[in-house]
Amino acid sequence: MLTKTPLTNKVTWINIHTEDKSELKRVYQSYEIDEEIVDYSLDENERAHLDYDQRTNTFVLIFNVTNPLKNDNHYETIPMTFIIKDNTLLTVTNELNYYVLDIMMKQVAAEKVESIFQFLFASLFMIIDSFFPYVEEMDRERKLINNKLKQKTTKQNLLVLSDLETGIIYFVSASKQNVVLLEQVKAHQIFRLLTESEKERLDDVLIEARQLVEMTQLSSQILQQLSGTYNNVLNNNLNDTMKILTVLSILLTVPTIITGFFGMNMPLPLEHNIFGWMITIGISVVLWLALSFILNRLMK
Incomplete structure (x- = not known):
């Protein structure tokens, strides 16, 4: 579907x-754009x-935009194509980035278009601005999950934290690529053909893109x-648990050794003493308490 x-x-x-390769190919051929x-x-x-x-004077930008739908519980980014051919700007959208069309329509309604590059850079500025609400949403979710994890470190909360970390990595990568792209535009020969107003617009977009990089990097680091x-x-809790289990297993060996010794089928001390079993228990308790005291001092 074409919208002029x-x-x-x-x-x-x-x-x-469209997402139909043959249809897009026919449109490109009509404008003499490389297949x-x-x-x-x-x-x-x-x-x-x-x-x-340079042969066909075709200027192509592949720019990263946000995907408004979550994929596996995290946000991602997708590319969008902008093509300037003579006095025509062509954009290619699909179901995931079609919302960008509304953003650009608002730009047309909000400001008088003076040139094709002025409109392109103004649209890119608004596209970059559309990243910030998603980053702010992820920051709010991170604070909420952090509060839950302080109360109880559960597997479910850790998985949510992992999803947030995955999403912000996509945003960091996409925003860095956009900055590199805009810097390439400034270094390109076509930059010298821009008017002062268009160059200022490009500088504004670059400043906003760098700010997005800093914001996403900060969120990623946090x-x-x-x-x-x-x-x-979690590792510390596991260490504490293993330490307790180790101490208990050592302490439980004391009565096992004592009772095992007096349970052997051979002449033993106290075997004819009516209080022998009580003495055996007493020996076990004394050794158990002594070993508990020693282990407690070692653990401290």
Whole structure:
């Protein structure tokens, strides 16, 4: 499905909503766009990068956007394609990133479009801003899980913490790739053709993208620290449990040894004494108390 939106008298924005490779290929052929970009546009694992075909004057951006639906209890990111061909901006969306179309429509309604690059950079700015609510949501969930883990360190809470850590790693990676992409635009020859206003827009996007990197990295570091802390708590609890079990097993050997000695089928001391069993128990208790005192001092 194609959606055409006139931005100015000369500039047009066309959104292609499809996951059909053959359909996308036909559209690209009509605009003389390299068929290799078809694979980029439909690859869900494509990294953010910049391509420029000087022969056909085609400028391609693969930009990371958020996936609004959780996958395995955590958020992920997906790539989206932006293509500038002459005075036409083409975007390729699917069911997961179609919401970006609404963001860009709001940008059209909120501000007069002066040029195709001004509209592109303004849209990228709003796309980057859409990351922050997800990061803030993960921060709130992290605080909630942290409070629960302080009360009781359960397997379920640790799994939720692990899901949060996985999600923030996706965001850190995606935001870093976006920053690298924007820096490539600044270093590209096309940057020299931009107006001062467009360059300022690009700088604003880059500043916002770097801020997102710092925010996601901070959240990731906090989650890693929490995960490491609770792992240490669990290991310490396990050590304490094993220490108690070891002490109990040592103490239980005392009566076993004493009763085993007096249970042998041979002449033994106290075997004809009517109070022999009480003396045996007394010996066991005394040795048990002495060994308990020694182990207690060693453990301290």
